[in-house]
Amino acid sequence: xxxxxxxxxxxxxxxxxxxxxxxxxxxxxxxxxxxxxxxxxxxxxxxxxxxxxxxxxxxxxxxxxxxxxxxxxxxxxxxxxxxxxxxxxxxxxxxxxxxxxxxxxxxxxxxxxxxxxxxxxxxxxxxxxxxxxxxx
Amino acid sequence: xxxxxxxxxxxxxxxxxxxxxxxxxxxxxxxxxxxxxxxxxxxxxxxxxxxxxxxxxxxxxxxxxxxxxxxxxxxxxxxxxxxxxxxxxxxxxxxxxxxxxxxxxxxxxxxxxxxxxxxxxxxxxxxxxxxxxxxx
Numbered sequence: 001x002x003x004x005x006x007x008x009x010x011x012x013x014x015x016x017x018x019x020x021x022x023x024x025x026x027x028x029x030x031x032x033x034x035x036x037x038x039x040x041x042x043x044x045x046x047x048x049x050x051x052x053x054x055x056x057x058x059x060x061x062x063x064x065x066x067x068x069x070x071x072x073x074x075x076x077x078x079x080x081x082x083x084x085x086x087x088x089x090x091x092x093x094x095x096x097x098x099x100x101x102x103x104x105x106x107x108x109x110x111x112x113x114x115x116x117x118x119x120x121x122x123x124x125x126x127x128x129x130x131x132x133x134x135x136x
Numbered sequence: 137x138x139x140x141x142x143x144x145x146x147x148x149x150x151x152x153x154x155x156x157x158x159x160x161x162x163x164x165x166x167x168x169x170x171x172x173x174x175x176x177x178x179x180x181x182x183x184x185x186x187x188x189x190x191x192x193x194x195x196x197x198x199x200x201x202x203x204x205x206x207x208x209x210x211x212x213x214x215x216x217x218x219x220x221x222x223x224x225x226x227x228x229x230x231x232x233x234x235x236x237x238x239x240x241x242x243x244x245x246x247x248x249x250x251x252x253x254x255x256x257x258x259x260x261x262x263x264x265x266x267x268x269x270x271x272x
């Protein structure tokens with residue numbers, strides 16, 4: 001294929017609720033691989049997969065959660081947003097119930113109340129993404 | 137790079153206005169290359185380019201118009217939406233003034249009132265995209 005293209009990724013802002021529908025916080029992962037730091041869970045879209053299916057698969061792989069997609073937050077495509085190569089992130093807002101469990105690229109999974117999110121520990125442009133989510 | 141990824145494209149629903157701000161219609165192109173038919177103008181995102189810059193470049197190349205982006209309509213990623221290969225379309229709604237002129241992949245540029253759009257002549261999933269635009 002002669003066309004070069006950026007990589008397509010999906011990221012999910014997971015609103016976590018308990019069984020009584022009480023909001024617990026936003027799910028973030030402590031990354032196992034570089035760049036190290038906190039991140040919104042996400043990953044690459046496979047050829048042959050919709051972005052919605054990729055999101056559900058990645059959220060399950062990284063946090064153990066089954067998510068319901070609530071909507072699109074935005075598309076983040078600054079060529080410098082990922083230090084490895086040019087990645088276009090399609091970012092969704094979603095909802096999940098239960099207890100997250102780290103696996104795949106996540107060393108640890110953490111749940112933060114909005115006011116406790118440590119913005120200075122977020123990698124990529126995820127602090128911008130989370131601020132866009134909060135201010136939307 | 138070991139990761140395989142779908143191709144990233146942008147498409148633009150261009151709302152065309154005259155100099156007195158009267159809505160003229162939606163700009164569609166008659167494609168020069170297969171698949172032949174009518175399409176929302178669009179094209180592939182280059183590595184190193186934001187999706188917004190890609191959209192403005194492609195709209196200019198295909199229609200001669202300078203567009204102002206109004207917002208994101210959606211992300212279309214069905215693996216079968218493009219008969220050539222898996223393409224993820226990031227679709228924007230935008231506004232332009234002036235007279236469109238065909239070039240690049242467009243054999244001809246046409247302006248349609250919403251009620252006159254020939255949905256059965258649209259290629260890819262562009263009839264779904266335009267219906268989503270109308271019903272949004």
